[in-house]
Amino acid sequence: MPIDSEFPKNHKVMGKHQTSDGSYVHFVWGPGRSDAESATNTQVQQDYQTRGEEYTPLGVHGTFVAVDWDACIADGGCIEACPVQVFQWYRSEQDIPATQMVNATSEGIGENSNRDGRKDFTDKSDPIREQACIWCMACVTVCPTTSIKVDEANLPVHEEALSAFK
Numbered sequence: 626m627p628i629d630s631e632f633p634k635n636h637k638v639m640g641k642h643q644t645s646d647g648s649y650v651h652f653v654w655g656p657g658r659s660d661a662e663s664a665t666n667t668q669v670q671q672d673y674q675t676r677g678e679e680y681t682p683l684g685v686h687g688t689f690v691a692v693d694w695d696a697c698i699a700d701g702g703c704i705e706a707c708p709v710q711v712f713q714w715y716r717s718e719q720d721i722p723a724t725q726m727v728n729a730t731s732e733g734i735g736e737n738s739n740r741d742g743r744k745d746f747t748d749k750s751d752p753i754r755e756q757a758c759i760w761c762m763a764c765v766t767v768c769p770t771t772s773i774k775v776d777e778a779n780l781p782v783h784e785e786a787l788s789a790f791k
């Protein structure tokens with residue numbers, strides 16, 4: 626199920642995920658949806674069970690490089706394809722439930738080059754260095770669940786959120 630191309634209209638900003646030095650900031654849009662691939666993919670759901678974590682809708686991380694974490698099944702093709710390391714496996718830095726990443730602060734030094742660097746299939750591709758994007762669209766092309774939307778037109782939406790979310 627593709628990412629909702631109108632997610633900024635259909636979702637609200639739930640939080641702000643930034644690096645500890647403040648150099649990168651991306652927004653998290655929710656509430657997400659319970660009928661996308663994460664909810665139905667056997668591998669993903671088995672790994673949630675093994676962890677003893679309950680899957681709940683997670684929403685979209687990022688605004689102009691946006692990853693629908695409900696559609697992301699931890700394929701990791703985007704992580705290998707990105708020439709400027711925009712993404713990292715979120716659990717490689719903070720191995721906590723994804724719901725706790727809504728207002729997280731990270732170092733931005735997690736696994737970001739190896740698609741097999743995921744902890745397991747509950748991991749998600751996190752656009753931690755969203756502002757580094759050079760608009761090549763490689764991540765969009767390789768994603769098997771079309772969970773990524775890269776759109777320069779959403780830059781003003783990000784800027785607006787920055788003003789609103791101090």
Ligand code: SF4
Nearest residue numbers: 707758759761762764
């Ligand atoms: S569009 Fe290209 S540079 Fe931007 S996040 Fe995707 S792969 Fe990386």
